Amino acid sequence: MTFPRGRVFVFGDAADRFSLHAPAPSPINPIPRPIPMSEPERSEQEQRRREERRELEARGIDPYPYAWDTNAHAADILDAFDDETHDPEDGERMDVAIAGRITSIRVMGGSAFFDIQDASGTIQAYIRKNDVGKEFYEEVFRDLLDIGDIVGIEGYVFRTRMGEVTVRVEEIKLLSKALRPLPVVKEAEGETYNEVTDKEFRYRQRYVDLTVNPEVRTVVRQRAQLIRTMRDFLDERGYLEVETPVLQPIYGGAAARPFTTHHNALDMELYLRIADELYLKRLLVGGLEGVYEIAKDFRNEGLSRFHNPEFTMMELYVAYKDYRWMMELVEALIERIATDLHGTPEIEHEGDTISFARPWERVTFLGAIEDQTGYDLHGASRDELMDVAKGLDLDVEDDLGAGKLYDKIFSETVEPTLVQPTFVMDYPIELSPLAKKHREKEGLVERFEVIVAGREICNAFSELNDPEDQRARFEEQARLRAEGDEEATPIDEDYLRAMEYGMPPAAGLGVGIDRLTMIMTGQASIRDVILFPLLRPER
RNA sequence: GACCCCGUAGCUCAGUUGGCAGAGCAACGGACUUUUAAUCCGUGGGUCGCAGGUUCGAUCCCUGCCGGGGUCACCA
Numbered sequence: 001m002t003f004p005r006g007r008v009f010v011f012g013d014a015a016d017r018f019s020l021h022a023p024a025p026s027p028i029n030p031i032p033r034p035i036p037m038s039e040p041e042r043s044e045q046e047q048r049r050r051e052e053r054r055e056l057e058a059r060g061i062d063p064y065p066y067a068w069d070t071n072a073h074a075a076d077i078l079d080a081f082d083d084e085t086h087d088p089e090d091g092e093r094m095d096v097a098i099a100g101r102i103t104s105i106r107v108m109g110g111s112a113f114f115d116i117q118d119a120s121g122t123i124q125a126y127i128r129k130n131d132v133g134k135e136f137y138e139e140v141f142r143d144l145l146d147i148g149d150i151v152g153i154e155g156y157v158f159r160t161r162m163g164e165v166t167v168r169v170e171e172i173k174l175l176s177k178a179l180r181p182l183p184v185v186k187e188a189e190g191e192t193y194n195e196v197t198d199k200e201f202r203y204r205q206r207y208v209d210l211t212v213n214p215e216v217r218t219v220v221r222q223r224a225q226l227i228r229t230m231r232d233f234l235d236e237r238g239y240l241e242v243e244t245p246v247l248q249p250i251y252g253g254a255a256a257r258p259f260t261t262h263h264n265a266l267d268m269e270l271y272l273r274i275a276d277e278l279y280l281k282r283l284l285v286g287g288l289e290g291v292y293e294i295a296k297d298f299r300n301e302g303l304s305r306f307h308n309p310e311f312t313m314m315e316l317y318v319a320y321k322d323y324r325w326m327m328e329l330v331e332a333l334i335e336r337i338a339t340d341l342h343g344t345p346e347i348e349h350e351g352d353t354i355s356f357a358r359p360w361e362r363v364t365f366l367g368a369i370e371d372q373t374g375y376d377l378h379g380a381s382r383d384e385l386m387d388v389a390k391g392l393d394l395d396v397e398d399d400l401g402a403g404k405l406y407d408k409i410f411s412e413t414v415e416p417t418l419v420q421p422t423f424v425m426d427y428p429i430e431l432s433p434l435a436k437k438h439r440e441k442e443g444l445v446e447r448f449e450v451i452v453a454g455r456e457i458c459n460a461f462s463e464l465n466d467p468e469d470q471r472a473r474f475e476e477q478a479r480l481r482a483e484g485d486e487e488a489t490p491i492d493e494d495y496l497r498a499m500e501y502g503m504p505p506a507a508g509l510g511v512g513i514d515r516l517t518m519i520m521t522g523q524a525s526i527r528d529v530i531l532f533p534l535l536r537p538e539r
Numbered sequence: 540g541a542c543c544c545c546g547u548a549g550c551u552c553a554g555u556u557g558g559c560a561g562a563g564c565a566a567c568g569g570a571c572u573u574u575u576a577a578u579c580c581g582u583g584g585g586u587c588g589c590a591g592g593u594u595c596g597a598u599c600c601c602u603g604c605c606g607g608g609g610u611c612a613c614c615a
Contacts, residue, residue, distance in 0.1 A: 044584055045549055045566055104576090111572035128572060147565075160573045183550040184565050186576040193576055194551045194564055200607045201550090212550090256614070301614050302540080311615075395612075456615060487614085512615055525608095536606065 045181040052144045053177050061140065063177035068152035072096045075120035077157055081165045096167055098123070099152040099175060101211060104184065107142060113166070116153065117211065125153055126160070127169040141172065148178035185212045199527075204538060206531055216528075222341055223517045223529055227294060229340045230314060230511075233333050239290035239316060244279035246272055246296070252495070253277030253434065255487040256299040259309075272298035276315045277434065277508065278495045281463060284319050284506050285498045292316040294513070305525040306455070308533050312513035321507040322462040323446045327423055330450060330458055330509060331358040334421065334516075341520055349453050349519055352419050360450070362423040365410060372413045377406070379443055385409070401480060403430030418451040433473040433489065435461035436505075457516050460509040467499040 042050070056063045077096055100118035110129040115122050129137040145151065154171040186193040195213070196202065202209040202216075210216050231241070249268065251258045253275030261270050276293045283291045294314045301307060318326070338345045338356040345357040363371075370376050375388050385405040389396045394412050396405065406428045414424070426438055427447040435445035446462035464470050474496070480488040517529040527533040 041586095043549060043566095048566070106574050106577055107571085108574060108577075109571040111574090113574050113577085124575085126573070130572075158573090160575090162573075162575065164573090164575075166573080181549045181565065184576095185550080186564070188576045191576080196550065198546090198550090198607080200546090203607090254615080297615090299614070302612085304614085305609090307614060313615085459615080510615085515615070538606080 043181075046179060049146060049177070049179045049181070052146070053179065056140075056144050056174065056177065059140070061144075061174060063174060065173070065175060068097075068099050068173060068175050070097050070099050070152070072098055073120035074098060074100065074116065074118050074123035077123055077167070078121070078165055081157065081159065094157040095154070096157060097152065097154045098167065099150065101150050101178075101182075102145065102147050103182070103211075104186070105145075105147055110137070112142070116151070116167075119217075121214075124160075124164055124166040125155070125169050126158075126166045127172065131168070131170060132172065145174065146178060146181075147184055148180070148182035149174060150176040150178070183208065183212050200535070203527055203533055203535055219517075219521045219523060219529060220531065222521045223513075225341060226337055226517055226520055227513065229337050230333065230513075231294065233336060234292050234316065237290070239292050239318065240288055242280070242283060242288075242291050242293055243295070244273075244276050244283075244293060246298075248273050250490055250492045250494075252489040252492050254297075254299075255489065257301065257486050259298050259300050274299050275510070276313065277317075277510070278492055280315055280317045281503060281506070281508070282495065282498045284317055284463075285501055285503045289319040289504070290317070303534065305527070306515065308514065308526050308530055310534070311526070311530075314509075314511045314513055316509045317463065317506050318508075319504040319506045322505065323425075323448055323460055323507055326460045326507040326509055327362070327448060330460065330511075331356075331360055331421075333511075334450070334458075337516070338520060347520065347522070349522055350524070352453065354420060354452060354519070356421055360421040360423055362425060364426045365406075365424055365428070365444075366426070368414045368418075368424060369410055372417065373409070377409070399484070401430065401483075401485065403428065403480075404485075406431055415451055415456070416454045419453055421450055421452045423448045424451055432461060433477050434464055434470075436464045436466075437469070453519055455515055455519070456512070457519065458509060458511050460507065463503075463506040463508045465499060465503040465505055467496055470499055471496055 053063050077094075077098070080094070098116060098118060100116040100122075102114050103117045103122060104115040106113045112127050114125050114127070116125055127137070127141060132141065152173045152175050153167060153169050155167045155169045158166055158168050160166050183194065183196050185195050196209065202213070206216075210220075235241070247261070247263070247270045249270060251271040251274050253273075254277070256274045258271040258274050261272065262268070263270055274297055276295060276297070280291050280293060292315060294312065296310050297313050298310050300309065303309065318329075335345050335356045335358055338347055341347075346353055346355045348354075366377050373388070373392060375391075377385065377388065380388070380402075382402040382405065385402055386396065386398075386400070389400075389405055389409055392409065392413065394408055396408055400408070410424075418424075425448045426441060426444045427435070427449075429435075429437065429443055429445050432445045432447050435447045438444040438446050445464075448458075448460055449456045450458035464473065471491075474489070474491040477488040478491055481490065514526050514529050517523070518526060521529060523529050
């Protein structure tokens with residue numbers, strides 16, 4: 001605990017800008033300014049609220065006190081009297097202490113109704129001049145408290161003439177004075193008025209969005225529950241949650257361009273991880289058998305409603321299993337997540353009913369392409385793939401390799417058609433430098449993706465554990481890289497060294513948490529499931 | 540990266556074929572002691588995203604820029 005050395009009295013806005021104790025900036029050691037020189041002019045309402053704050057202080061009321069004890073949340077109180085005939089004043093009086101933000105005030109002379117929003121929801125409060133005193137009611141409550149302020153109230157529960165469960169205020173304490181006006185959103189008969197809809201406003205000022213658009217909180221909670229269910233599911237099976245490096249000297253595990261950064265003391269370039277895969281599989285070498293990680297990956301790519309440069313991935317690796325076993329696990333995992341969130345494995349998504357009930361349909365990569373296009377691409381050469389792509393009128397650049405061509409053909413012709421969860425199995429080897437060769441089919445690997453609503457949400461394979469094959473695959477990647485494929489991964493010698501000690505056969509899985517959350521919560525944009533999506537800086 | 544759309548009060552939005560910038564809510568003053576988008580009377584509030592250009596005059600027309608959204612490209 002530290003105390004300010006001296007109190008700086010503030011008479012006007014100018015005094016807010018600099019502490020009297022701040023050392024003068026020097027060219028050698030510039031002092032970062034907490035508030036820019038050209039502070040924007042304050043609106044009438046902002047000035048007004050600052051005046052109210054000073055008036056509160058002049059009256060000896062701390063506008064930012066330290067704590068307030070509560071014994072309930074709004075939803076608890078409403079739940080306790082959800083029966084419309086049950087009068088809270090029948091029987092024992094229910095005393096409550098709650099805290100939250102004032103979202104509406106309706107003054108009617110000597111009494112007033114106001115709404116308090118807390119984490120659980122909103123409840124109405126009722127305050128009377130006679131209960132709290134004329135001076136406090138008129139000069140503090142009515143004149144100095146505003147919509148947006150955070151308060152604590154104590155009182156008892158009753159039901160109004162209109163039947164609304166309400167807290168009769170016996171004590172009210174300001175807990176935080178809001179110096180900016182909160183947008184006021186009103187609702188009646190299913191209509192919402194003055195709803196804050198501006199996407200930029202909502203993403204940049206998510207704190208306001210969360211207050212004025214309660215459905216955002218629902219998505220936040222559902223995302224948390226989705227991750228909790230996933231973690232429970234994995235823990236129940238005995239898999240160990242681990243953490244691997246974000247800062248990596250060599251990146252790998254996916255086809256993507258990385259972010260670079262620099263470590264000063266070691267004077268070395270580092271990459272932010274694009275996947276967890278190579279480190280998690282090192283742990284299989286170490287004998288951990290079943291490991292998973294839920295973490296952020298970073299890919300230096302464009303933004304869209306499906307792409308945020310940092311995103312959350314769950315990766316799981318289980319020793320002695322293969323991709324067929326992993327399919328069963330994925331079905332069980334996703335079905336449980338859907339059921340936990342919605343009470344049923346069926347969800348509504350963009351007009352479709354999607355059922356995650358097991359078992360899901362299984363198709364093969366090349367089989368699905370043949371069904372959609374009529375082309376059998378088994379054993380096709382790069383040039384043949386190019387001809388097919390052009391025959392399908394796809395927009396392809398002339399220098400694309402076989403892997404990219406397969407990917408292009410598949411994602412253009414097959415992916416959009418897969419609405420119900422579908423396993424797509426057995427990918428061309430060119431697309432999958434870390435997956436084990438198919439035990440029967442030449443030129444393919446044992447890999448599957450799960451496509452739902454036309455989007456990939458999982459990627460998994462029987463993990464390649466033959467160090468010599470792995471080296472050959474890396475060398476192929478290096479060749480692609482030399483040819484200009486910036487997403488081809490570099491050779492990771494330490495990873496090969498680990499594998500040379502012997503990695504057990506294993507099944508691996510990656511699940512994109514953001515995209516899974518989009519589907520499970522019905523959100524059309526990844527920015528609606530990420531609290532603070534990357535935006536260009538404000539100016 | 541390309542193309543299309545958008546940016547007006549704290550919020551939601553009108554608007555000006557180029558001529559003093561509007562409404563509802565919010566705010567402020569007043570009335571009202573169980574309201575329900577509370578109501579009633581009154582008042583104030585704007586760099587019309589930014590910078591140029593055209594024009595007697597630009598929020599409006601033109602150009603560039605900034606920010607956002609969408610589609611495409613790339614990607615998971």
